[in-house]
Amino acid sequence: MKIAILSRNRRLYSTRRLVEAAEARGHSVRVVDVLRCYMNIRPGHPEIWYRGRRLEGFDAVIPRIGASVTFYGAAVVRQFEMMGVYCVNESLAITRARDKLRALQLLARRNIGMPATGFAHSPDDTAGVMRLVGGAPMVIKLIEGTQGQGVVLAETDAAASSVIEAFRGLEAYFLVQEFVAEAAGADIRCFVVGDKVVAAMRRVARPGEFRANLHRGASAEPVRISEQERRTALRAARAIGLNIAGVDMLRTARGPMVLEVNASPGLEGIEAASGVDVADRIIAFVERHARPRRAPARGGRG
Numbered sequence: 001m002k003i004a005i006l007s008r009n010r011r012l013y014s015t016r017r018l019v020e021a022a023e024a025r026g027h028s029v030r031v032v033d034v035l036r037c038y039m040n041i042r043p044g045h046p047e048i049w050y051r052g053r054r055l056e057g058f059d060a061v062i063p064r065i066g067a068s069v070t071f072y073g074a075a076v077v078r079q080f081e082m083m084g085v086y087c088v089n090e091s092l093a094i095t096r097a098r099d100k101l102r103a104l105q106l107l108a109r110r111n112i113g114m115p116a117t118g119f120a121h122s123p124d125d126t127a128g129v130m131r132l133v134g135g136a137p138m139v140i141k142l143i144e145g146t147q148g149q150g151v152v153l154a155e156t157d158a159a160a161s162s163v164i165e166a167f168r169g170l171e172a173y174f175l176v177q178e179f180v181a182e183a184a185g186a187d188i189r190c191f192v193v194g195d196k197v198v199a200a201m202r203r204v205a206r207p208g209e210f211r212a213n214l215h216r217g218a219s220a221e222p223v224r225i226s227e228q229e230r231r232t233a234l235r236a237a238r239a240i241g242l243n244i245a246g247v248d249m250l251r252t253a254r255g256p257m258v259l260e261v262n263a264s265p266g267l268e269g270i271e272a273a274s275g276v277d278v279a280d281r282i283i284a285f286v287e288r289h290a291r292p293r294r295a296p297a298r299g300g301r302g
């Protein structure tokens with residue numbers, strides 16, 4: 001097969017591993033900088049151009065779309081879809097995942113466990129939405145944050161109000177969420193490929209920190225997930241429409257609580273912690289689904 005990996009940087013660990021895995025399985029692979037793809041939105045003949053040439057003949061695309069390029073990246077993936085090229089994660093699902101509010105709404109519809117979460121527009125409703133999630137301590141979270149940036153713990157109602165006021169002043173959209181103290185600074189990342197959780201890790205925040213992001217200095221360890229956690233991760237990925245997903249959840253006495261579903265989950269931490277060749281599993285999935293050319297779409301069209 002001829003596979004395109006949409007990535008801004010071929011030196012990133014995840015990109016390198018996908019290239020290695022694809023080549024090891026005998027495929028031809030090209031890393032394509034998503035921001036250098038330009039599109040001809042032509043009736044009947046949609047095209048993507050790259051450095052002065054048409055991109056042609058790809059059997060599959062593996063999107064690795066960073067948080068800062070969601071809009072343009074999703075448009076490029078959509079254009080590949082219009083050209084009939086199989087994209088392992090669809091543009092629609094990528095945009096759903098990137099918006100934590102929209103993603104949680106979709107998960108809630110499927111009755112998937114999550115921390116109490118609220119969203120409000122008016123400053124007049126700050127007290128109301130804070131009451132909905134049970135009051136302080138609370139987490140205030142930017143809707144498009146990543147790597148733990150824009151995830152704030154407010155220990156008192158007064159602190160929460162000032163954070164909310166500050167975010168409003170910046171015209172940033174944010175969620176108000178129950179702080180799940182019993183997770184004790186740890187979360188579980190389940191790496192989903194198709195209908196399997198191929199790897200999982202437990203991330204533990206460094207002392208004095210509640211966010212268990214590796215970018216925030218957390219450590220990762222292998223973990224055995226329960227059947228309920230496995231099922232929850234698969235249902236969450238499916239609710240968003242993603243074939244490849246990193247599902248973050250908290251372990252609680254009330255069962256797993258999903259925080260978010262990531263559409264371009266990193267490979268470095270999870271491969272190191274779990275010892276699983278996740279890149280190989282992704283390429284194997286692509287092999288099984290890229291042919292025939294028009295593989296069934298999960299999330300619907302448009």
Ligand SMILES: Nc1ncnc2c1ncn2[C@@H]1O[C@H](COP(=O)(O)OP(=O)(O)OP(=O)(O)O)[C@@H](O)[C@H]1O
Pocket residue numbers: 115139141145146147148149151177178179180181183185186187210211212213248250259260262
């Ligand atoms: N409601 C909560 N209660 C307790 N801890 C939380 C809560 N929300 C987030 N956290 C902690 O903060 C971390 C970051 O939150 P979240 O996963 O929502 O943000 P992110 O920045 O998108 O992360 P990623 O880099 O994984 O995409 C979580 O992994 C978890 O450890």
Ligand SMILES: [Mg+2]
Pocket residue numbers: 145146147260261262
């Ligand atoms: Mg995230």
Ligand SMILES: [Mg+2]
Pocket residue numbers: 248259260
């Ligand atoms: Mg996360």
